[in-house]
Amino acid sequence: QSALTQPASVSGSxxxxxxxxxxxxxxxxxxxKYVSWYQQHPGKAPKLMIYEVSNRPSGVPDxxxxxxxxxxxxxxxxxxxxxxxxxxHCSSYTSSSTYVFGTGTKVTVL
Amino acid sequence: xxxxxxxxxxxVQPGGSLRLSCAASGFTFSSSAMSWVRQAPGKGLEFVSxxxxxxxxxxxxxxxxxxFTVSRDNSKNTxxxxxxxxxxxxxxxxxxxxxxxxxxxxxxxxxxxx
Numbered sequence: 001q002s003a004l005t006q007p008a009s010v011s012g013s014x015x016x017x018x019x020x021x022x023x024x025x026x027x028x029x030x031x032x033k034y035v036s037w038y039q040q041h042p043g044k045a046p047k048l049m050i051y052e053v054s055n056r057p058s059g060v061p062d063x064x065x066x067x068x069x070x071x072x073x074x075x076x077x078x079x080x081x082x083x084x085x086x087x088x089h090c091s092s093y094t095s096s097s098t099y100v101f102g103t104g105t106k107v108t109v110l
Numbered sequence: 111x112x113x114x115x116x117x118x119x120x121x122v123q124p125g126g127s128l129r130l131s132c133a134a135s136g137f138t139f140s141s142s143a144m145s146w147v148r149q150a151p152g153k154g155l156e157f158v159s160x161x162x163x164x165x166x167x168x169x170x171x172x173x174x175x176x177x178f179t180v181s182r183d184n185s186k187n188t189x190x191x192x193x194x195x196x197x198x199x200x201x202x203x204x205x206x207x208x209x210x211x212x213x214x215x216x217x218x219x220x221x222x223x224x
Contacts, residue, residue, distance in 0.1 A: 104154035
C-alpha cells in the first residue's frame with residue numbers, strides 16, 4: 001500500500017487560510033468515508049483533528065475543516081494561528097481492511 | 111480520561127525480537143479495536159497493525175506481515191505487538207491508538223542496530 005500524497009510544506013501568515021491536500025486512490029480515499037486528519041507537534045503524539053472526512057472531535061476549534069472530492073481529501077485551517085504550526089497527517093481506510101497514512105505536511109506560520 | 115501507555119521499546123540487534131505492550135484505561139477496552147502505528151525518525155506515520163475488539167480479526171501492513179503479531183488481553187486492558195526478525199528499517203517510535211486513531215499513546219522507541 002503506497003502512502004497517500006501530501007505536500008511537504010505549506011505556509012501562511014496569521015489570520016490567513018491554508019489548505020492541505022491528501023491524494024490517494026479509489027481503493028482508499030475515494031472509496032471510503034473514513035478519512036482522518038492529525039496534528040503533531042514536535043516530540044508529541046498525533047492528535048485527531050478531523051474524522052470521517054469532515055467531522056471535528058469535541059474540543060477541536062471550528063477553524064479546522066475537512067472535505068473530500070474524488071480521490072483527494074483536504075484539510076483547511078482558517079484564521080491561521082501561531083499554535084497551528086505543526087506537522088499534519090491524513091489517513092484513510094483501505095480496501096484491504098487496513099489503513100494508510102499520508103506523507104505528512106509541515107505547516108509554517110510566517 | 112482515555113489513557114494509553116506503551117512500554118517494551120529499546121535497543122535490539124537485527125534479527126532479534128521485542129514485545130511491546132499498551133495498557134489502556136478510561137474507556138471500554140473490550141469493545142474497542144486497537145491499532146499500532148509507527149514513525150521512523152524524521153518520517154511520516156505508517157500503519158502497522160489493527161486488532162478487532164475481540165481479537166478475532168487482525169490486520170497487518172505488508173511491511174510487517176509474517177514478522178509481527180498483534181494480540182490483546184481484554185482482562186488486562188492491554189494490547190501487545192510481538193515483533194520478530196527485526197530489521198534496521200523497523201527503527202521507529204511505535205504508538206498504540208484506539209479504534210480509528212481517536213486517541214494515541216505517547217509512543218515507545220524501538221531501535222534496531224548492531
